[in-house]
Amino acid sequence: MRALVLEAPGGGLRLEEVPVPEPRDGEVLVKVTSCGVCHTDLHVIKGETAFPTPAVLGHEISGVVERFGSGVEGIEPGRRVVASFIMPCGSCRYCVRGRDDVCERFFSLNRLRGVLYDGESRLRRADGSPLAMYSMGGLAEYAVVPATDVFPLPEGLPAEESAILGCAVFTAYGAVRHGADLRAGESVAVVAMGGVGSNIVHIASAFGASRVIAVDVVGEKLEGARELGATETVNASESDPVERVREITGGEGVDVSFEALGRPETFAQALGMIRDGGRMVAVGIAPGESTAAVPITQLVRRSQRIVGSYGARTRADFPDILGLAGRGFINPQRTVTRKYQLEEAARAYEDLDRGEIRGRAVVVV
Incomplete structure (x- = not known):
């Protein structure tokens, strides 16, 4: 063969x-x-x-x-x-x-x-x-x-x-179903519209998310995300994605964010998009032993959660x-x-x- x-x-x-x-x-x-x-x-x-x-x-x-x-x-x-x-x-x-x-x-x-x-x-x-x-x-x-x-x-x-x-x-389903335990009516932001991120948008929409915000740096990928159920899109090459997501949500942030690329900067962005009491689900595999800084006091005082989801x-x-x-x-x-x-x-x-x-x-x- x-x-x-x-x-x-x-x-x-x-x-x-x-x-x-x-x-x-x-x-x-x-x-x-x-x-x-x-x-x-x-x-x-x-x-x-x-x-x-x-x-x-x-x-x-x-x-x-x-x-x-x-x-x-x-x-x-x-x-x-x-x-x-x-x-x-x-x-x-x-x-x-x-x-x-x-x-x-x-x-x-x-x-x-x-x-x-x-x-x-x-x-x-x-x-x-x-x-x-x-x-x-x-x-x-x-x-x-x-x-x-x-x-x-x-x-x-x-x-x-x-x-x-x-x-x-399969990876997107695990992130939405188990990592986020997404409930109907919750708001979502998804960072990076590759194969997994696109499917997180698709599945979060199917699970009844009230708002699905797709974030990427490529306009064509954001257009594709709309076809899969994204209610809004943010082009991170044109504006600060954290500020833009918070603006869309009236300054509050989303209930759940997903990071689907595995880079320290997008990890930090996804964490910055969640509201008080919100969840950030890390899905993207990072090269080597990449690390990302986490603001400890914010995480504790605002009762936020970071969850890893492999599949x-x-x-x-x-x-x-x-x-x-x-x-x-x-x-x-x-x-x-x-x-x-x-x-x-x-x-x-x-x-x-x-x-x-x-x-x-x-x-x-």
Whole structure:
């Protein structure tokens, strides 16, 4: 099969022929239809996030079940499926408590070592040398996914665009549903209109937010946010975004702000937008060990909260996400604005790095 390989951080992506992986007990082999283009992959490509190399990246996929290992039930070959980037082991202390968004084995084995839960990667070169897997390694024609993370795609949803349900939508849903615990009628500001930020706007609107203020520095991205449900937009290249959000809200600030870029300056901006008693949800992954200053006295006196949100809870939330998408409350077609072929994937990440992609792009395999 063809797979896009990152040889080393900063070394670029190269298309290679590698053996088709084999699923083991409790695993599913998926013929990949498409894979989302995410900033988290870009951090690895640029060496801003540590990950073993050589590796195959790509962590939100749609596809078709090819075959599966022993112990897998309820999934038949030929079924259209999607998978999320958090692949729960199902047995660690967090998974058994329903908190598979912080699955111990996912973080210690997959995110640190690039392997699955028996300590080995399923991907290898023709000479037998291993290739690390970032989640399932979706930038390839086939991917092995734990059965805990394989979900049937509802009829009527498009196969290619639905790949983004596994990270861009999944991450946004977790931030809105659990990080913010957003209630109908509350006001929201979202900083950074990338794939995740755009979907936070979309989902917050679907959850009944009374006001959704989108913040970015690119006018085209703000226009796209309006199409997804933003009631107001703020161009941070033209005015101070904190002052502008407070002006829109009559000086009070919003009930909830979301930061979806992972930069110290946008973190501070999002925190400055919330009212007394408000919540700020940090969603964006930062390069390296970036830090942001927090005004301690303001946080304490004004009873504000800062919450980190990495993703949704795979086994409990993904069926709900798919249900919302199937009923039209979440529309992945409205977020996907570009498609690339597998041989063009390196260019997709270059375009992403230049800020040229509005919403989300997908690589069609």
